[in-house]
Amino acid sequence: MKKSMGVAVLAAVALALAACGSGGSGDAGDGGRTAASGEPRVLKLWHYETADSAMGKAWAEAVKRFEAAHPGVTVKFEEKGFEQIQKTASMVLNSDEAPDVMEYNKGNATAGLLSKQGLLTDLSEQATKRGWDKLLPGGLQVTAKYDDRGVMGSGKWYGVPNYGEFVMVYYNKELFDKHGVKVPTTFDELTAALDTFVKAGVTPIATAGAEYPAQQIFYQLALTKAQRPWVDAFQSYKGKVDFHGPEFSYGAQTLADWVKKGYLDKNAAGLKAEDMGVAFMKGTYPMMISGSWWYGRFASEIKKFTWGHFLFPGATMSPGSSGNVWVVPEKSENKDLAYDFIDITMSKDIQNLLGNSGGVPVAADPAAITDPKSKELIESFNKLTAADGLAFYPDWPAPGYYDVMVAGVQNLINGSKAPAQVLDELAKPYADNLADIGN
Template identity: 30%
Template sequence: MHRHSRKTGALRRKSLIGLVSLAVVSAVTFAQPASATDLPVWDDYSYAAQTAVIEALDKKFEAAHPDVTIKRTQRTFEDLGLTLRLAVSAGDGPVVTKVNQGAKDMGAMAQKKLLLPLDEFSKKYDWPARQSESLLARDRWSKDGQFGEGPIYGISGLAEIVGLYYNEQVLKDAGVELPLKTFDDFLAALDKVKEAGQPPIAMGTAKNHLALHLLAGISQAHIDAKSRKQIDDLIYGRGGSWKTDGNLESAKLMQHWAEDGYFYNGFQGISGDDAVQLFIAGQGAFLVSGTWYFGDMQANPNIHFMAIPAPKGVNHPLSVGGVDLAWAITSQAKNDKMKDLAGSYIDYMVSPEAAVEWAKAGYLPSTALPKDADLDVSPLLSEGLEMWKSLNANDAIGHYPDWSTPTMLKTIDDNMPLLLAGQQTPAAFVDKLDADYSSYLASK
């Protein structure tokens, strides 16, 4: 793991900005609407730091389009999943929205023609020059329901990595030596922290999905990028089985940690977001989740970010992640003028200018930062940028398991509490995931 000082200056800024490797910077352009109009937009930016960025971007877009008013509606991830499809189906939803890329949301809405293909805008604004095809493929759905192929239905503004947050001071107090080089080092560190009287892993399962992030994170850290075809096939619905040694061993570890005091006391009654705040306050040594918490995590300078260490023999481990929920245009865009306005808005949200605003707030943009951007990149963000560069260079960006079927997230949410409470064996837990997947394949 690389260390980063707190020094600022042009040289440091120039070197860090060069870390993002996926895009060629192009000038921001706007398609001008013909008449005054409202643009209804739904997004999932519910954290304070995220809200500040999106509101600033909306104001800049409106300033460039004086006859346009953004009608923003803020939704949580869960609310979007529950309400978006129903609202658009009823003709009362947004024109532009964030949408989860998996089969449950983007896949189902694309099949029902509730989302519009964005290939014309991808070509017009040259999105492939900003983001790699491996990322854009996560927004593709074919006419026959094949994930990863066919038209593009969205594009994302933020990169996401699910990795290992750690509190350097807590680890130092427990006698843990950094950096952690292997998965065995990580396991040994957990034991030392527990012996020192601190909760090793920040966890809350009453809401959000920290347990899913931990399960997927440790499982995919055991997969070398050169052997990623199996997980790719699972996520893209090409076939396979969830009954792997990696998934089974990860479930066993999760159950062990839950039963033997490696999580917060009473973690079942703590939400994921509240667990993050406890971690920021100095309670716990590790937390596995995504870069979307960078803005909050910067409040504690002892917190750093790294990939989950791999076992020996795995040279380029996968890290769960990719991009945040995609910007998409719904069937509410009834005419070409509204479609063009919506396309222009989405293009601005994935522009280099927007990337700068996200980076200023401590978040990891999916579009490259302009070479001349005057940024004081935080130590935490610099760690994320370097990880993003490495993961892309080694084709080591993994997947969210719930993208694999329309019901996988519910299956995991229904069975994870049973696993962690010792009411379900790890083998039975993995069987539930596999049964869900087999049922989905049979229905296609």
Template identity: 40%
Template sequence: MRTTRTARRLLAGIVATALVGVGLVGCASSGGDSSDGKTFTIWQYEAKDSAQYQSWRDAVTTFKEKHPDVDVKLVSTSFDNMQKNAKLLLTGNKVPDVVEVNKGNADAGQLASQGLIENLDPQVQKYGWDEKVKGAMSSLARYDRNGNAGSGSWYGVPNIGEVIVWFYNKDAFAKAGITEAPTTMDELERDMQTFKDQGTTPVASGANAFGALWTWYSLVSAKADRKLIDNYMFLKGSPSLDSGAFAEGTEQFQQWIDKGYLGSKLAGVTGDQMDATWLSGKSPLIVEDSAAFNRFKADAKFDWGTFTLPGASLNAGSSGHLWAVPTKSGNKELAYDWINTTLSSQVQNAIGKRAGLPLAGDPSVISDPQTKALTQQFADVVDKDQISFFPDYPVPGLLDFQQSGMQAMVNKTKTADEFTKELQAFYSKGKKQVDG
């Protein structure tokens, strides 16, 4: 089954605190209510087969060696339970000592503005976390007094990131007479045209998933700059979405549709169907989240590689979820040391070897060539501060609007100009509602 994008929620909105599941509250007795330093409780919601969870298990061993008298409890819950019930948990009598929370205004931002998680500025300075979590990777870790992301104090610390990349079938490229991955936009378009001329749909895509959306936003990001994207994401100023980079990227996306680079009848294609098309070898390229890497590595029967969009100014992607320290934590110093442990080279490199895209890892220690290449590509983007986040972050309802627009564009019932004008109107209305 395809990994869903449950972890990426809209930045704007209200934290849901109604009790809709028993998992989180039912385990509340495991909370870290001791302040004697003898019991230390960590709450997290990553899947147990994920690079983060497996590496955090390693981190627990290291942490115990540093604190042999401490009973460390690594408690797992679900993302949905934590997202819906975080406020209820953190205002209770038994809270974890350190907790994983979702990034964004609706979650970490609300918890910060309500005083439920600690301001980590002193610890960032003490441990130098800002030297490891840099540029845009820190944007969703920082919130102002109103809980708005992008500036202000640190209230959380991510361990990993994600990036949208192009997966390509090396065997299919060689068969088509293409000897290496494209390094410029012109080369990419030339390669796609080569496949199209040979009767092959170049890119496996779908508008009933994220393929078309990520392709569109990648083309927008390629032409954008840091100021435009930060203004768009963090509701600053009046970013233009019907001219400049957004209009140019959308026009190029429409050209790709018209040329057949993404195929036809895409409106109803799901993520699983899109992935299956690439894995079957029917299309040599696919635009996917880096989270698909391990699934593709397990299932692909051909030689393949990855590359970021050639010549792009910025690349779609984001930081991961955040470690936060509850205000009512009884063992805050241990919590800070835990966060520091997860940012250590030992743990970060363990994440990297498992293809988890660490924020402070060293790609050179990775032996698997595909994993090493992806990790280096991500590291290069981060080092150049070229992450543009994801297009549905800024205002409520934007994801549904954008995906509906993608479906209309691939069906050719809406032009690039019509879409960007409607996008501008939707965004401006949503921004006014968020701003109050």
């Protein structure tokens, strides 16, 4: 695994922008030419960001600018669910139903697998031609490039990330004040805060076991005992991973203990991410451990209480990376238009909008980020990346691992299996994948 960004994103971006301009949307490609049939062209776009998220707002504006720059071309946008794309991508992209450009999850098990299957277009030439390689610092390119095995970090460009993301602790300031809880700066202080809420009859942490959130808590707990070489071994196969070693053993046992202590609701095993987010926005829970992708939505929708965030105490690393990537399916019928659309999302104006809407831009003008809440978010991201603290996500290393992680963490939450048994079940598909790629 390459080192993560190592410098503050916006500072690095400012240098990149000085070198190559806005990153531009000036290259209009084939513009609004019609298809061979003489009919107006249509760009089929898929993504799974909600309209009120930072990315949703930025990409909606990108669609408007794309259509303005391409007379006669219409964007046909279809919103897909994260789970929907996660489960059907290989099948859909191998059919005539493939979109021209779509958001897809990054990592070996997802974008890497599709690249190995020949389902994604090699974007290396476009990355150089359009300056994407200059706009994205080296750490952000880790999830853009995949080798012949589908392993991220080197090889050809198969995706283009245009935002950053990381997992943090969101908190309800009113509930903290009501119960006399201060923002914790150490793991012991976090545990004391959790105990305070439980004693008051309040379940402290909102989560969801039926989708990604709870597995990210499991991984975050493991990261409190981990160093960078362990992450490199797990994510990039640069060493042997002991699933019964101190990292994963602590994560599994502590998650199970947190449920027993009342820090997490046992019913969370059946909840989805949306359930978790809505519950936090209603003011039901003091805390929610999840990603920056919620940030813009919270800024827009939470009106009844003030909220903030902090990095997970007691860990130098957190789940996080560049954001999901734009990919161009090999069966795309309008690749030139897809490249143009990606280019517009990388332009300074769209990146500035993303940053001021609660996202983490990768190619913004630092001086243009004026929203105070957005500045707080970007400062936390820069702090994390400066410490080489992006540890990617637990479901990345092997195809199908997301579902394995969901099932394992659900078992920890409902107590149906012991931590050691869950870790055995996580180890097997990981080992199978290593054998499959010849590692």
